[in-house]
Every structure is written in C-alpha cells, then in structure tokens.
Amino acid sequence: MLESLKNKKILVVVAHPDDELLGLGASMHLLIKKHNCKIRAVILGEGITSRSDQRDAEKWKDELKQHKQNIEDAISQIGYESVGIYDFPDNRFDSIALLDIIKVVEKEKADFDPEIIFTHHGGDVNVDHQRTFEAVITATRPMEHEKAKTIITFETPSGTEWRASSDPRHFIPNFYISVSEEDIEAKIRGMESYKFEKREFPHPRSPKALTILAQQRGISVGRTYAEAFCIVRNVD
Numbered sequence: 001m002l003e004s005l006k007n008k009k010i011l012v013v014v015a016h017p018d019d020e021l022l023g024l025g026a027s028m029h030l031l032i033k034k035h036n037c038k039i040r041a042v043i044l045g046e047g048i049t050s051r052s053d054q055r056d057a058e059k060w061k062d063e064l065k066q067h068k069q070n071i072e073d074a075i076s077q078i079g080y081e082s083v084g085i086y087d088f089p090d091n092r093f094d095s096i097a098l099l100d101i102i103k104v105v106e107k108e109k110a111d112f113d114p115e116i117i118f119t120h121h122g123g124d125v126n127v128d129h130q131r132t133f134e135a136v137i138t139a140t141r142p143m144e145h146e147k148a149k150t151i152i153t154f155e156t157p158s159g160t161e162w163r164a165s166s167d168p169r170h171f172i173p174n175f176y177i178s179v180s181e182e183d184i185e186a187k188i189r190g191m192e193s194y195k196f197e198k199r200e201f202p203h204p205r206s207p208k209a210l211t212i213l214a215q216q217r218g219i220s221v222g223r224t225y226a227e228a229f230c231i232v233r234n235v236d
Contacts, residue, residue: 014120055092176228
C-alpha cells in the first residue's frame with residue numbers, strides 16, 4: 001500500500017490545530033521527505049474557545065493569534081507544502097450545518113486536486129472529529145469522475161482511544177506505515193510547537209506517550225515504530 005502513496009498529492013483534513021500531527025505526523029514526514037509526496041493540511045476549527053463556558057472569540061483573540069502562529073511552526077517540522085486554516089467553533093461543529101463544513105472540504109479538494117485524503121476516524125469521542133469525517137465522506141462520494149479515490153482514517157491520541165468500550169465504532173487499523181525515529185522526532189517537535197496543546201506524561205499527547213504509541217503500533221506489525229490507519233475506500 002505504501003507504494004501506492006508515493007509521488008501522490010495528498011490532502012489531510014483535520015478538525016483542530018495539532019490533529020495534523022497526532023495520528024499521522026510521522027507518516028506524513030516520511031512521505032514528504034522520502035517518497036516525493038505533496039501534502040496539504042486543512043485545519044477546520046480554531047481549537048481554543050471551548051475552554052470557556054460560552055464561545056467568545058474576542059476573549060481568546062490573543063490565544064487564537066498565537067495558535068495560528070504555532071500552526072506554521074508545527075507544519076514546518078513535518079514539511080507540509082501548505083495549510084488551509086479555518087475558524088469553525090472549537091468542539092461545537094455539531095452546532096453548525098454539516099453542509100457548511102462539506103463546502104470547505106469540497107473547495108479545498110477542488111483547489112488542491114488530491115488523489116488521496118487522510119482524515120479522522122469517524123468513531124472518535126470528539127464531536128468535531130466525527131463531523132470532519134462525515135464531511136470528507138460526503139464530499140468524496142465515489143462517483144465516476146471523483147479523483148480522490150483513496151480515503152484513509154487515522155487515530156488521534158486522546159480522541160480515539162477514549163471511546164466507550166461498549167461502543168461499536170472502535171478504530172480497527174488495517175494499514176500500518178513503518179516510520180523511523182527521525183520521523184517520530186519531527187512529529188514531537190511539531191507538537192511541542194503548540195503552546196496550548198502540549199502535555200506532560202502520562203497524557204496521550206505528551207512526547208513520551210506518542211513515542212510509546214508508535215512503539216506499540218510498530219510491535220504489533222514487527223517494526224520498531226509505526227503509525228496505524230484504516231483504509232475506508234480504495235478504488236483502483
């Protein structure tokens with residue numbers, strides 16, 4: 001499967017700043033540095049204002065400005081060709097029409113013309129992740145002239161593994177990308193760029209936890225480090 005990703009245009013569609021790193025940053029670093037992929041990240045939500053009881057962007061304007069600066073630092077660690085940044089309300093994607101999110105994904109898809117799209121797992125505990133997945137699936141209906149023929153989902157530490165054990169929508173990977181220590185370090189440097197998102201161990205977003213997860217995913221397929229994915233659709 002990795003061979004089919006080489007030299008491709010790839011769109012990464014995520015809900016929040018840092019999601020473009022957490023589940024797939026090491027793999028994207030590998031694909032860009034070693035396999036000549038051109039990859040654009042699309043970040044749909046502002047990622048901050050849910051920390052207040054009521055959404056008040058003015059109250060958080062300094063933090064939002066800092067957050068956008070952090071995005072540029074983070075994506076440079078991975079090597080993303082470009083990034084699209086939007087301002088949908090953090091952890092309130094269910095408060096706006098799904099069609100509004102779909103329109104953004106459709107526009108980004110039309111402008112970048114990707115062959116492959118990576119996005120969130122649809123069963124994540126985070127509602128913004130769920131809506132992002134729904135928007136991508138809707139915007140890429142498998143019609144005759146749809147160029148994005150491969151849709152792949154990734155896990156997001158602190159958003160995927162916290163799904164209730166009784167929920168049927170668990171993330172079950174069927175595709176792994178073996179990555180190097182250099183790739184993991186690039187991902188961690190990107191995460192450490194995010195002033196408001198980085199955490200200390202044992203939080204899943206901490207550098208140590210991200211390394212452990214990569215080791216765990218690697219061990220499950222006989223590698224030192226890996227990231228896990230689920231192929232939702234692949235049309236030859």
